[in-house]
Amino acid sequence: MEHFIDIKDHSKDEIQQILDAAMRVIENPRGYSEAAKGKILATLFFEPSTRTRLSFESAMLSLGGSVLGFSESASSSAAKGESLADTIKTVACYADLIAMRHPKEGAALLAAGVAEVPVINAGDGGHAHPTQTLTDLLTIQREKGRLDNLTVGLCGDLKFGRTVHSLVEALSHHSGIRIVAISPQELRVPEYLKSGVIAKHHMPFLETDQMEDALATVDVLYMTRVQRERFFNEEDYVRLKDRFILDTAKMRLMEEDAIVLHPLPRVNEISVKVDADPRAAYFRQVKNGKYVRMALIMKLLELAG
Amino acid sequence: MNIDGVKNGIVLDHITAGRAMEIYRHLDLDDLDCCVAIIKNVESKKKGKKDILKVDAEIDIDLDMLGFLDPNITVNIIKNEQRIEKKQLALPQLLRNVITCSNPRCITGVEQEIDHIFELSDPEAGVYRCSYCETAYEGRNG
Numbered sequence: 445m446e447h448f449i450d451i452k453d454h455s456k457d458e459i460q461q462i463l464d465a466a467m468r469v470i471e472n473p474r475g476y477s478e479a480a481k482g483k484i485l486a487t488l489f490f491e492p493s494t495r496t497r498l499s500f501e502s503a504m505l506s507l508g509g510s511v512l513g514f515s516e517s518a519s520s521s522a523a524k525g526e527s528l529a530d531t532i533k534t535v536a537c538y539a540d541l542i543a544m545r546h547p548k549e550g551a552a553l554l555a556a557g558v559a560e561v562p563v564i565n566a567g568d569g570g571h572a573h574p575t576q577t578l579t580d581l582l583t584i585q586r587e588k589g590r591l592d593n594l595t596v597g598l599c600g601d602l603k604f605g606r607t608v609h610s611l612v613e614a615l616s617h618h619s620g621i622r623i624v625a626i627s628p629q630e631l632r633v634p635e636y637l638k639s640g641v642i643a644k645h646h647m648p649f650l651e652t653d654q655m656e657d658a659l660a661t662v663d664v665l666y667m668t669r670v671q672r673e674r675f676f677n678e679e680d681y682v683r684l685k686d687r688f689i690l691d692t693a694k695m696r697l698m699e700e701d702a703i704v705l706h707p708l709p710r711v712n713e714i715s716v717k718v719d720a721d722p723r724a725a726y727f728r729q730v731k732n733g734k735y736v737r738m739a740l741i742m743k744l745l746e747l748a749g
Numbered sequence: 750m751n752i753d754g755v756k757n758g759i760v761l762d763h764i765t766a767g768r769a770m771e772i773y774r775h776l777d778l779d780d781l782d783c784c785v786a787i788i789k790n791v792e793s794k795k796k797g798k799k800d801i802l803k804v805d806a807e808i809d810i811d812l813d814m815l816g817f818l819d820p821n822i823t824v825n826i827i828k829n830e831q832r833i834e835k836k837q838l839a840l841p842q843l844l845r846n847v848i849t850c851s852n853p854r855c856i857t858g859v860e861q862e863i864d865h866i867f868e869l870s871d872p873e874a875g876v877y878r879c880s881y882c883e884t885a886y887e888g889r890n891g
């Protein structure tokens with residue numbers, strides 16, 4: 445594996461290898477505390493995303509490696525007029541591995557094309573965020589003990605929310621996955637995903653705007669936030685944002701062994717009161733994000749995992 | 750096929766009827782000093798009507814671009830008034846610097862001197878997607 449740009453570029457086996465390596469790290473974290481000693485990870489955040497950056501940095505530090513990098517608003521780097529390709533070539537001289545986030549779609553692919561070191565896509569606009577998908581898969585694997593034979597409820601913005609699209613793509617390679625899509629009419633799963641992935645893999649698929657009805661049927665509930673920047677007018681955003689909120693009353697409709705995931709940060713789509721429920725797995729998900737990133741760093745640096 | 754008037758050059762046959770002028774413009778044939786013939790609405794055995802372009806000069810043409818514009822075209826290379834080669838075009842798998850991405854959020858819109866690369870994602874429907882952002886190209890007609 446040379447770079448990690450899009451979850452679609454990687455086979456089910458390759459992804460499973462990363463998840464397995466993450467499981468080994470979880471079992472014995474001290475055993476890996478010097479695995480990346482002497483190696484440097486550059487975290488290049490052309491748009492700020494504190495959570496993702498901290499997750500990468502924590503992962504590298506936990507492997508005994510070092511980090512350098514920057515986080516800035518989109519305006520400042522572009523203002524200097526340097527091309528992304530030149531920035532990447534320069535940084536590749538200082539680091540053994542690059543994790544980058546950029547507001548433009550396809551930026552990570554461009555970087556991978558010019559970098560002399562492995563590049564990890566830490567989010568390229570609304571296009572892809574593959575380490576989030578690894579995080580989601582590891583969390584389901586750990587919480588449910590499997591990645592097949594699951595009913596997965598997706599709730600919220602299913603139109604623009606690319607993390608759910610990538611998750612569906614990744615799960616499509618596993619058998620017995622049923623998808624229940626819970627969203628307002630305006631934010632339904634896009635056609636390309638329905639025909640290109642869900643129908644193609646013959647995944648049972650149900651679409652509804654009645655959250656209460658769907659909750660009893662799911663093993664995994666994946667909540668998403670409705671992002672303001674996806675909307676042209678404020679009215680639509682405000683109207684749709686509050687449509688599907690998970691609270692303790694709705695939690696009572698769910699199975700005892702179901703789990704709730706969320707890529708975070710949340711706005712108001714999950715009530716804070718739900719956090720105390722053991723089925724709320726989203727903070728454990730954050731921790732898993734660090735473990736998969738540790739596993740991915742080891743894989744890309746070809747360190748024994 | 751009639752190659753009259755072409756000594757050393759190319760004959761583009763089986764152009765979809767009505768598209769010869771578009772092809773003429775894309776190949777910048779207007780810039781040539783040699784003899785160029787545009788023949789429209791010729792009766793074709795295969796499919797009703799077709800257009801033909803004849804160019805009496807050995808020009809370099811971008812076959813990928815031509816295949817993208819009209820995959821039905823047959824390219825005939827003429828030397829000493831003889832056809833020495835015949836190529837049936839098809840939709841190319843990859844387009845490099847033929848079309849550009851219309852997605853305003855795509856990196857290709859801001860990065861200088863980047864190759865604009867599209868891949869054929871659905872050969873039956875003739876859909877091309879930007880390799881960077883995966884947005885489908887909308888401008889392809891026919």
Ligand SMILES: [Zn+2]
Nearest residue numbers: 850855879882
């Ligand atoms: Zn694009």
